[in-house]
Amino acid sequence: MNLAIVGSGYVGLVTGACFAEVGHQVICVDNDLKKVHSLQDGHIPIYEPGLEELVKKNVAAGRLSFTASIGDAVAVSKVIFIAVPTPPQPDGSVDLSFVEGVAREIAVHIKEEYRIVVDKSTVPVKTGEKVAQTISRYNPGADIDVVSNPEFLREGSAVEDLMKPDRIVVGVSSNRAVGPMKEIYTPFNAPIMITDLNSAELIKHASNSFLSLKISYINAVAAICEASGANIERVADGMGADKRIGRAFLNAGIGYGGSCFPKDISAFIRISEELGYDFRLLKEVETINRDQKERFLKKIREALWVLRHKKIGVLGLAFKGNTDDVRSSVAIAVIQQLVAEGAEVRAYDPKAMDKARSLVPEVKMVAQAEDVADGADALLVLTEWTEFKSLPWLAIKKRMLSPLLFDGRNLLNPDEMRSLGFTYTSVGR
Template sequence: MAGVGYASNPEFTAEGRPVSDFLSPDRVVIGASDPETARLVEELHQGVDGEVVVMDIPSAEMAKMASNALLATKISFINEIASICEATGADVGNVARAVGLDHRLGPHFLQAGIGWGGSCFPKDSEALKQLASNTGYHPQLLSAVIEVNNLQKRRAISKVKDLLGTLEGATVALLGLTFKPGTDDMREATSAVLAARLLAESAAVRCWDPLARPEAVEPWASTTRCESVLETVTGADAAILVTEWPQLREVPWEEARGLMRRPVLYDGRNLLEPATMRDLGFRYLSVGRP
């Protein structure tokens, strides 16, 4: 239509801090059908403190997906390194710290854990993979990034099962449900995968989160929602720390151990100190730490 322009202006805001990320972005990406449309979109961002990058529309849309895919890649990479650390006796925390001091790499998104979720990383990684596949190109690295992330969740269940001997009839506490702290967002949350796999193994699942309110759908309809961490772990054979809520650092863990039927704790976010937890009597496992 004559006189009508089209623009793609992807957002790069992180959940939990959208206003600050919008007002002080790393960059403002504008893809436009013509220079005048690009100029009008740029004018809308007056007062926003960030470099403006103007490009064609396909490149702007690709920049959004590629950014999230690269962040997901960094997480999957350090999680794969964590698995190798477990096999060799290395400490992924020390490794990540040393790697992150390289100015070419940086420390961001090098925290080993139980896997990524949320509304952006899974969606954009899968969309980019599908987009590539539609053109006849097989994105090998991106496929591996997604598979490593899926494997992290399976490994968590396998480790708990190995410690307990069987999950059938066991009670497992999930500590934290949201895909990250500071939000109530349950989209593509790791906790849902863990709950579903535990239930499939005939375990009883108890769960706690300070903000999340899971809907009465599976797998949550088959779990027990608790109001406190201590209530959640009472009678549990194992607990899995899923979301790194700061409240979990303040839990009276010695009391929690006494309430559990078996003091097995899998720290999926490396939030707690291994030596401290073992001194308290826990059979404590974390990700990539000896």
């Protein structure tokens, strides 16, 4: 089927490449001309395992192309996906101006043929209704259906998640859209759940908020572990072995970050408020998440006493492992606080240094992980990159001024690190 994806970022580009991979004809649109030109030249603007190969293969096969023109894409595509940003506003609500702007642009380009406009961006419940009204207002004759098809990919394994999804949620307001949506997704061999528009939108916000809740829950339990001498990993294993609970998202650390969880949970709180429900449970999830970062910083301050002029080495800048995304990364927030208190920070990340530079201009980025240790008073692990586990830790310790190691992601083995001579601190163990 001929498909257009408006917005060629983490979601749009990966979705476009995966749709092309299963045989659809896909045009990815973006209003960032630089991005479009670089994609046309074969450069992939984000790091995502497997993406570069997939894009190249499908461009070469003639199934995937890039343009800055929504008009060109709408003219030939039966289904148009919207995958533009939905960033937070200062009050926690969602800035829907990107979605609204794209809806208006799509509207003016729709001619007499039937079109399906699919919202893939994460949006508050009732946005689909607004998108349909907007298109009808700017093009009263447009023959369209609006569909909500939230995306559940995880950065770092986005290609795999898209190719092998747990489920595909399709919210419709008319049965006419069901057939084409099933045709698009049948090659992915996953359950397709057809719902109404509002339920599909709620499924996304409710899911991301629930995952954030799991993280804050285990972080709260980690605080009890620290106070009681229990080990959070044993506790999480014991809890997670229960199928009703599950082990995923029960890893204690310095809290969740990234471009989705923080904004989606505050959007869900906000839309709930507008609908007359005070979602106190989720407000507490946010508070625990903020506290978690503070609790980590407190451990560093307690150990180092004074931060001014202390040399601190940092491993990890991305909001999680396997991605170069630093949007709302807790690692960046921790570094910014350390710098504000006068510490001198050196940092390394396998993929995210370029994107982090402008957020922490005071930080010296180094070419090798081990180099963060030179003359350091303390070393922090802030992102769970697997490769950090196998660093030459003894050699690293020898390069440090004092062997303080703070593992904010519980990535390393405490016994091993202590036997190497580190004063090792992690979260809840």
